[in-house]
Amino acid sequence: MPQRSADYCGLQFIAFIKGKVLSLTTFIIVSVIKIAIVLFILLTAVAYTVWLERKVVGHMQNRWGPTRVGPFGLLQPAADGIKFLFKEDLTPPHVYKPLYIAAPIIAVVCALTSIAVIPFGNWVPVPGGGSTPLQITDINIGLLVILGITSIGVYGVALSGWSSNSKYSLLGGLRASAQMVSYEIALGLSLVGVLILSGSFSLREIVAAQSGHFWGFIPNWNIFRGCQFIAFFIYLMAAYAETNRIPFDLPEAETELVAGYHTEYSAMKFAMFFMAEYANMITVACLASLLFLGGWHGPLFGPQILQAILPVFWFVLRVFVFLFIYIWVRGTLPRFRYDQLMAFGWKFLLPLSIANLVVTALVVALRA
């Protein structure tokens, strides 16, 4: 496990593959291969999260969900993708064209970029000797990069609402941007407790600080060890609001706003907002498991090869549980009213997160 020290930022990172110094060309090729694999997995995960949601919500509402395309409707995402490509790609004359086209691109780029700094597991050995981290790039301010990129993601929503020049879109865009910036504060402050405990912005180091057990069996996860369950609760609520999910899905409340900020979009541009939303859900789930639930730590057993795969399995399992809870909540809860939403964010979550960080800071400062 990498140590917390200055030399951690040393030669290993140039080498990328530990123990070997790569030339710039090899370095770029290795990066591109990693990025291609991660993006492929992420986009597949996005497609199948949509399938899972339709299936699970269907069963919760006593229906079957998709069943026609492929076994259990498993080919439904592919069919939907093809359908979106062949749909009419209209650009209405009343829109402001540059921003109208740029908005879905901004949303998707921001949603898919934040995955770049998320680690999926330990360093794994590679066939050529040495080992490589399961991560596109390990930046020592990884958490800040994610927060920054997701903040830019608000632009995609706000600009699509404004540039569409339609009343539903404008209302949806305004609501969405006000809601997202409001909950971003609670989200940002809820992470301070974790930062105090781990003393680092590097996601890899935050996970490394959560290894081991206390009292014999309780894992050292931040949610238990650091008593960050309040922060975890705040993070979860704020994350639902940030991704515009039920019970905070007012920006796209279909009963009053048709589709919210993407009312005027069609074909692939329409689908891209959904892609962005689901990719954000996955990023948020990854972040929750890294920051609060110990990342990829879990029981390791069996032969060497199984021990290499198990951490990734534990991590994916956590992310899956989070996505399932997302869908569960969607199938269970009604929608907030807008004044309730704002009051909940500003008058409840914000003071609570400040209280949490003060208490955490006091305990850590007294013990230090």
Add this chain to the structure above:
Amino acid sequence: MPDNYFARYLPLLIHLVIVGIVACGMVLLSWLIGWRRPTRAKMAPYECGMAPIGDARERFSVKFYLVAMLFILFDVEAVFLYPWAIILRDLKMFGFWEMIVYIDIVLVGFFYIWKKGVLDWGEASMKRGGF
């Protein structure tokens, strides 16, 4: 050979470029493949079948601006808290008290806007006759 800083951020840059190409490619592909047969009704802004009155370039509640301003204030607070949180173990109680003073100043402002009714939407705001 790239230096450390460059080597760390280069994959992020490559990732950004690839994702940008993917996103633009999706828009372009859909534009190339999808057929277009525009009619007047299709091109009108969607308003549930009603004939649209005016366009959406209208005034909207000033509260959205207030929320944006408050966001900047409190997000700056969060930004100041981040580096402090990282080195709190070294600062010990001194760092804690220093930050309590800072948080208190922010909290005074927070309760001011709370009492002023900036955070109230809907009925509570109407009764107050404010924003």
